Amino acid sequence: MPKQAGPTSGEQAKQLALAQLRQAILRGEMAPAQRLVENELAEQFGVTRASVRAALIELESEGLVERIRNRGSRVRLVSIDEAVAITECRMALEGLCAAKAAVAASDEQLDRLTGVGEAMAKAVADGEPVLYSDLNHELHALVREFSGQQTAVSLLERLNGQLVRHRFQLALRPGRPQQSLSEHLAMIETIRAREPQAAEAAVRSHLASVIDALRA
Numbered sequence: 001m002p003k004q005a006g007p008t009s010g011e012q013a014k015q016l017a018l019a020q021l022r023q024a025i026l027r028g029e030m031a032p033a034q035r036l037v038e039n040e041l042a043e044q045f046g047v048t049r050a051s052v053r054a055a056l057i058e059l060e061s062e063g064l065v066e067r068i069r070n071r072g073s074r075v076r077l078v079s080i081d082e083a084v085a086i087t088e089c090r091m092a093l094e095g096l097c098a099a100k101a102a103v104a105a106s107d108e109q110l111d112r113l114t115g116v117g118e119a120m121a122k123a124v125a126d127g128e129p130v131l132y133s134d135l136n137h138e139l140h141a142l143v144r145e146f147s148g149q150q151t152a153v154s155l156l157e158r159l160n161g162q163l164v165r166h167r168f169q170l171a172l173r174p175g176r177p178q179q180s181l182s183e184h185l186a187m188i189e190t191i192r193a194r195e196p197q198a199a200e201a202a203v204r205s206h207l208a209s210v211i212d213a214l215r216a
Contacts, residue, residue: 013051014058020045021055025064025075026164032077036065063162076162083166084211086159091207093152093159094140098187098203099196100147109146110192116142117188124177132181133171139184143191143203170213183209 021041024030041052056073059065066076078086105113116139123132140160144153170176183206190198 008047008051010051013045013047014054017041017045017047017052018055018058021059022062022064022161025059026161028164028168030075032075032165034075036073036075038072062158078162078165080166080214083163083214086163087207087211087214090156090159091204093156094143094207095200095203097144097147097149097152097156098191098199100149101143102191102194102196102199104148105146105191109142113139113142113146113188113191117185120181120184124181129171129177130168132177133168136171136180136184137167139188143187166214170210173213176213179213180206180209 021030021036030036036056038049038052038056042049045052056065056067060067060073064076065073067073101109116135120132120135120139123129123135137160144156147153170180183202187199187202187206190202
């Protein structure tokens with residue numbers, strides 16, 4: 001990441017460091033258990049150590065960073081068991097969002113879901129798992145957005161950030177994109193049909209498959 005221009009201290013500096021660190025972790029640019037050295041990050045972002053420290057404290061509250069007494073901070077490593085537990089919570093919340101989206105989404109929004117589904121199918125056909133993973137993330141984000149259920153959306157954004165490493169690993173597993181594609185297309189189909197119960201069931205079925213894949 002290039003050195004950032006902007007304020008060196010204060011709330012703006014903290015927000016700058018927070019945004020850059022969060023983005024780097026969520027994109028997988030910083031590996032699980034990687035040490036986060038305040039001096040180095042402060043120099044990189046052009047802010048004070050205090051601003052970096054404040055950003056790290058906030059990222060700890062989001063579950064993305066682990067602060068170890070007398071040893072500093074590092075990117076938090078999420079175990080398989082914890083990833084499964086988080087996905088179990090996602091089943092309830094994302095199922096709710098899908099049911100809401102089946103009722104609340106506009107025709108234009110439904111067309112956007114279809115477009116993402118078509119792009120996912122093309123990514124699988126072209127053998128592009130990383131692109132497929134990005135589209136997977138986009139599809140779930142759109143369903144959450146179209147649901148209008150802001151409380152569920154806020155909770156899911158926090159949970160999903162902790163699963164980035166596992167999401168990419170699953171996308172790269174041979175045969176997994178092909179399997180999950182049909183599950184995602186079923187989600188889109190039931191939402192487009194405006195069948196909330198079927199949409200919720202499709203999401204739960206997909207995430208149950210994710211749990212099986214995590215445990216494999």
